[in-house]
Amino acid sequence: MRQSSAFIPTLKESPADAEVASHRLLVRAGFLRRVASGIYELLPLGARVVRNIERIVREEMNAAGAQEVILPIMQPRELWEESGRWSKYGPEMMRLKDRAERDFGLGPTAEEVITDLVRSNVSSYRDLPLNLYQIGDKFRDEIRPRFGLLRGREFIMKDGYSFDRDEEGMRRSYQAMYDAYGRVFTRSGCTWRAVEADTGLIGGDVSHEFMVTAEVGEDDIAYCEGCDYAANVTLAAYRRDERPRGEGKAAEKVHTPDKGTIEEVSSFLGLEPKLFVKCIMFLVEDRAVAVLVPGDREANEIKLERVLGTGEFRLFGDDDWKRFPSYLQGFVGPAGLRAAEIIADEALEGAGGMVCGANEKDYHTVNVDEGRDFQVDRFADITSAREGDMCPRCGGTLRVEAGIEVGQVFQLGLKYSEAMHCNYDDENGMSRPMVMGTYGIGVTRLMSAVIEQNHDERGMIWPLSVAPAMLHILPLNYEREERSAAAHELYESCRRRGWEVLLDDREESAGIKFADADLIGIPYRAVIGKGYDEDGTVELQVRATGEKRKMEMQPLLDDLQQAVDELVNERPAVT
Numbered sequence: 001m002r003q004s005s006a007f008i009p010t011l012k013e014s015p016a017d018a019e020v021a022s023h024r025l026l027v028r029a030g031f032l033r034r035v036a037s038g039i040y041e042l043l044p045l046g047a048r049v050v051r052n053i054e055r056i057v058r059e060e061m062n063a064a065g066a067q068e069v070i071l072p073i074m075q076p077r078e079l080w081e082e083s084g085r086w087s088k089y090g091p092e093m094m095r096l097k098d099r100a101e102r103d104f105g106l107g108p109t110a111e112e113v114i115t116d117l118v119r120s121n122v123s124s125y126r127d128l129p130l131n132l133y134q135i136g137d138k139f140r141d142e143i144r145p146r147f148g149l150l151r152g153r154e155f156i157m158k159d160g161y162s163f164d165r166d167e168e169g170m171r172r173s174y175q176a177m178y179d180a181y182g183r184v185f186t187r188s189g190c191t192w193r194a195v196e197a198d199t200g201l202i203g204g205d206v207s208h209e210f211m212v213t214a215e216v217g218e219d220d221i222a223y224c225e226g227c228d229y230a231a232n233v234t235l236a237a238y239r240r241d242e243r244p245r246g247e248g249k250a251a252e253k254v255h256t257p258d259k260g261t262i263e264e265v266s267s268f269l270g271l272e273p274k275l276f277v278k279c280i281m282f283l284v285e286d287r288a289v290a291v292l293v294p295g296d297r298e299a300n301e302i303k304l305e306r307v308l309g310t311g312e313f314r315l316f317g318d319d320d321w322k323r324f325p326s327y328l329q330g331f332v333g334p335a336g337l338r339a340a341e342i343i344a345d346e347a348l349e350g351a352g353g354m355v356c357g358a359n360e361k362d363y364h365t366v367n368v369d370e371g372r373d374f375q376v377d378r379f380a381d382i383t384s385a386r387e388g389d390m391c392p393r394c395g396g397t398l399r400v401e402a403g404i405e406v407g408q409v410f411q412l413g414l415k416y417s418e419a420m421h422c423n424y425d426d427e428n429g430m431s432r433p434m435v436m437g438t439y440g441i442g443v444t445r446l447m448s449a450v451i452e453q454n455h456d457e458r459g460m461i462w463p464l465s466v467a468p469a470m471l472h473i474l475p476l477n478y479e480r481e482e483r484s485a486a487a488h489e490l491y492e493s494c495r496r497r498g499w500e501v502l503l504d505d506r507e508e509s510a511g512i513k514f515a516d517a518d519l520i521g522i523p524y525r526a527v528i529g530k531g532y533d534e535d536g537t538v539e540l541q542v543r544a545t546g547e548k549r550k551m552e553m554q555p556l557l558d559d560l561q562q563a564v565d566e567l568v569n570e571r572p573a574v575t
Contacts, residue, residue, distance in 0.1 A: 001469065003504045007044050009033075010516055020216040022448035023148025025460050029519045031468075038145025038153030045520065046447070048468035048500070050156060053443050054135050056187050056465065057158050064180040066131040066160055071110050071117075073137060077103035079112035082420045094139045094153075106139035111416050111438060114161045118434070119422035122163070128424060128434065129169055131177075133160030135443065147216065149448040150404060156444045162437040165424065167413070170435040174206075174411050177439045181210055181407050184441065189450055189463025193403065195221045196231035198302050199410055206411040211403030214452040221403045222385045226396025234302040237381055238398060239390035244275055246352025249367040251335065256364045260330025262295040265364055269355065272296070277348060277356040277368065279332045281320070284313040287340035288324050290332070292376065294347050295355075297383040307343060307380045326359075333357030334374035335365055344376040345383045404449045405442070412436040454544075460521030461544045469500040471560070472522040476510045476529040483528045486538070486553055490526060493557045518543070524564055526556070540564070 008030040015034070018024035026032040031046035042050060058068065074096075080086035086105070094106040107113065114132060122130060138157045145153050162173035178194070185192040190212045197209040209232055211221050222238070223230035231237070259265045266273045276295025281288060282304075289308075291299050305311050321329050326338070333356035334342060348354075352369035370376065387400045416422065417433040426432050447466070454461045464470065471494060475487035487503060494501040502522060504513050510529070517525055525541040532538060537550040540563055549563075556563050 001044075001500070001502050003502060004506050006502070008516075008520070009043070010519060018148065020147045020150065020448075020452065021455050022150065022216075022451035025451060025455060025519070025521075026148060026448070029460060029516075029521070032148065038142055038151070040149065040152060040154075042444075045468040049447050049462070049466050050443060052466040052468075053188060053446055054156075054158075056184055057135065057441060057443065060180040060184050060187075061133050061158070061160065064131075064176045066133045066177075069114075069117075069132050069134050070136065071107075071113050071134050073107050073139070074104045075107045075110070075113050077105065079116055079420075080105060083112050083115075083416055084419060085112070092140045092142070094141050108138055108140045109438075109440070110134070110159055111161065111412075111436075112420070115416045115420045115422045115436070118161075118163055119417075119420060122434075123424055125165055125424055125426050128163055128165050129173055130163045131160065131173060133158060133439070147218075147448070149444045150216075151218070152444070155442060158441040158443055160439040162439070163417075163422075163434045164437075165426070165432070165435065167435055170411060170413070170437050174409060174437045177409050177437065178208060181409065181439070181441065185210055185212070185406060185446070187465050188446060189465060190406070190446075190453055192406070193221060193223060193230055195223070195403075196235055197408060198232065198235050205413060208409050209405050210407040210409075212406050212446075212449040212453060213401055214404050214449065215402055216452060217402035217404045219403050219405055220400050222389075222398045222400050224391035224394060224396045224398055227391060227394040229391050229393045231385075233384050233386075233400060234300065236385035236398070237392040238385040239392050239395060240347040241390070243347065243349070243351040244353050245350075246354075246367060246369045249353075251365050251367050251369075251373045253358050253360070253363050253365050255362060257362045259362075259364075265355065266295065269364075269366070271355060275354055277334060277351075277354045279334055279337070279357055281316040281324075281327055281332060281339075282313050283316060283320050284308055284340070285310060288316075288320075288327065289313070290334065290337055290339040290342045291382065292334055292342065292344035292348055293383050294345065297345065297347070299345075299382055300384045303380075303382050303384075304343075307378075307382060328357070328359055328361060331357040331359060331361055331363065333359055333365060333368075334376075335359070335368055337374070341377045342375070343382065344370070344379050346379050346381055347383070348376070349379045404445070404452060406446045406449050407439075407441040409439045410437060412438055455521070458515075459519035462521045462523055464523045467500075467523050468520075469502040469522050470494070470524060471499065471501045472517050472520070472525045473501060473503045474513050474517060474525060474527045475504070476513065476527065478505055478507050480533075483532060486528050486532060490528075490538070490553070490557060490560075494560060497560075499560075 010030045011028045014024040015027050033041045135158045164170045192212050194208045197207045199207045220233040222236035259268050262273050273295035278293050278295050280291045354368045355366050358365045389398045414433050422434050423431045475483045491503045527539040541548050
């Protein structure tokens with residue numbers, strides 16, 4: 001690719017809406033442009049990176065036994081009604097009608113379509129296991145698109161689906177995809193961590209997210225320093241500290257005028273927030289349910305949804321407080337409380353000497369013991385893990401760091417096959433539902449995640465495996481015939497070897513060329529300048545480290561790969 005004729009519209013200034021490095025640099029380097037909120041165009045260099053990531057994905061999927069298909073983006077309402085997700089998916093699904101007023105969704109995922117395909121064409125145990133995948137556009141009407149490609153409304157995703165005879169087969173398929181995903185992210189140049197995750201709207205019982213660690217990550221992950229435990233904070237378990245124990249004192253009501261929050265009351269009484277019982281009221285399917293957590297913790301609504309067995313719940317709003325006047329906002333406590341159900345975090349089981357609301361304005365109760373002064377219908381893990389908590393497996397210390405989710409795998413089980421009657425006949429002719437798994441990689445999201453881990457103040461630093469080109473040739477003072485001739489000779493030599501190369505044949509200053517090269521971030525650079533005039537040498541540079549080495553042109557032409565290997569003391573795979 002010759003830079004003088006290539007479409008690479010670089011910018012000196014960052015776009016006003018760019019909040020993270022990947023968004024800022026992709027736009028400035030001419031890889032990406034915004035069409036509308038959450039919708040972007042990939043320019044030639046950006047398209048090259050995406051195709052390289054797709055190539056890695058295809059290689060690993062095919063090697064793991066998956067087969068590629070191409071499924072429609074427009075999906076009929078009827079299929080989503082069968083699975084029950086047409087209403088559950090909510091406003092994130094983009095919906096439209098055709099000229100006959102038939103309803104369609106622009107697919108955010110394809111469980112329904114792929115299940116329909118398989119149930120119509122696979123009927124025997126002899127045809128299983130089956131693993132199908134596609135790479136294509138997906139749509140989700142994000143309420144707040146941000147961070148460029150990290151949270152968009154249209155994006156490229158690899159989604160795959162496995163069909164097995166039984167649970168054991170599904171677990172084997174799941175592990176094969178889990179392992180393949182790890183290879184994809186490693187080959188793409190990322191440092192990643194697989195963590196236990198919530199299954200959300202996709203469904204199933206077991207799921208892992210693949211997280212690329214980055215400061216801008218929208219998810220927090222908890223991991224143990226002493227073992228391999230790791231989970232999204234929304235799901236992470238932790239071992240509770242020793243519970244506070246009471247001294248047998250009788251519960252006593254104390255006056256706390258105008259003190260309605262944990263912070264206000266703890267300061268007023270001179271007691272730590274962890275000694276408080278926070279009573280949070282939820283409306284659960286039209287029932288008033290009290291949720292109790294330690295005063296220094298918050299209720300985790302994803303964990304709570306699992307405990308409740310329904311997503312139909314919300315915090316009390318103004319209308320609810322009016323509807324249930326016996327619950328006094330700011331002073332609700334479990335002692336003497338009447339509610340449809342009282343659920344408490346595990347940390348409160350057997351706890352004593354606590355403080356809670358007295359169900360009376362401007363009053364709290366001290367010396368409260370669980371079991372003596374209030375009863376709980378059930379205890380559960382309903383609070384989030386945090387930095388310094390104890391690992392649930394080994395008791396080690398949990399650490400928390402931010403991460404970008406780039407992939408997720410799910411053990412779906414029978415969720416879709418039973419609802420949509422995707423069955424097979426076993427060896428005895430008995431009809432049985434297929435056991436499914438589903439697997440996704442955000443391709444365009446992965447491109448941004450790679451940059452978040454590989455950039456500096458000057459620009460992007462692409463790993464060789466996904467870079468838009470291997471070598472950036474920079475002839476300085478291009479109008480000098482000897483330099484331009486040498487640059488073209490090197491360019492053509494690389495092209496004959498099948499290597500992607502970018503030749504900066506523009507008549508621009510050295511400063512502009514170096515600035516653009518740093519911004520674009522191609523792994524290796526060949527600078528043809530004064531050294532070539534003096535002794536015929538070219539300066540080979542590594543973008544990531546700044547290492548430099550002078551080389552004569554002929555050895556460079558003979559074996560550029562060897563020259564690169566000697567410079568970085570390794571042999572990276574040639575793209």
